[in-house]
Amino acid sequence: MTEFDDDLDPLAPPPYGGNEPEEEAIDESDGGFSDREGIVRLWSEHGRLTKVRLSPVWFHKVPDAAALEARFREALMLSTLQLAAPPEPGAAPEEPELPREVRERLRDLPALSRRSLVLFDRVGRDLDARHAAALAATRETEPGAPARGRSKGVTVILNGDGGAERIMFDPKWLDDAQVGSICTHIMLAAERAYARHDEVERPPSGLDELAQERDVLRTALLTMLKPRDSRP
Structure with a gap:
């Protein structure tokens, strides 16, 4: 018959000595x-x-x-x-993930011209203004x-x-x-x-929709910079 030690605490930390647990090695490549x-x-x-x-x-x-x-x-x-963390210096910008039908429509855009650059700048400024307004409204919300x-x-x-x-x-x-x-x-x-x-219910800020608009604008610009025969 096995004898039990009434004074033994099964939840107590291991004692110092020969039965001491060993330190686990850390694998720096495991993503932790x-x-x-x-x-x-x-x-x-x-x-x-x-x-x-x-x-x-x-x-x-x-x-x-x-x-x-x-x-x-x-x-x-x-x-x-x-x-x-910001992207690595000199790293190529990643193209946003967009629905397939959106990419197919963007594929037929003309090559980038001076006129289209002016339009991109105008739309970009409008997006910046709307983003700033939405961000300010979000910050005014009582946390x-x-x-x-x-x-x-x-x-x-x-x-x-x-x-x-x-x-x-x-x-x-x-x-x-x-x-x-x-x-x-x-x-x-x-x-x-x-x-x-x-x-917790949070009021919609519109930031997600603005981010999607910015993704479409950015993808359109990157697409127009590529020759038609090399567009995905």
Whole structure:
């Protein structure tokens, strides 16, 4: 018969010594974002968390909940900067994704001329003015409280755009939580925060429609710069 130790806490962090878990190597090409020490690593898609990983020896390197929160803030900031990164210098501009029927109509446009350049400039200025007005109207809208979600001892707070901005931990819960449980409840809290963010009704700003107009204008200009026999 197996004997059980009544004093053993199954949720306690592993003790120092020979059975200590090993540090996991980080694959920099896996698309994730880490803090400076590689204690946390997260993955996101379109600004939303899709996976979180925490070093199995994090408790040896991070003294408390506040310090772990700071590590997650570092990784979240890096992921945000990556999303907002400008294109590489000298890189060819990417053509916008447009419906096939729109591209087929643009294919028959004439070659670019001085007159068409004047028209493009006029339409572009009009778009800029309408975009500025729509953006100003959006900024005048009273911003609501940032959406947040909670699961067990984890709280995820979003920014106004719906991206994860901060991950907070209840210190007492964190003391007894295992790595797998921490990562699981981060994702559960994030999903609840995203659901609350998506429930909020926001007045249409017209920015999406203006972006589509700009895409059509840009594609038309790029098309007219190409010879007819080389147009897609």
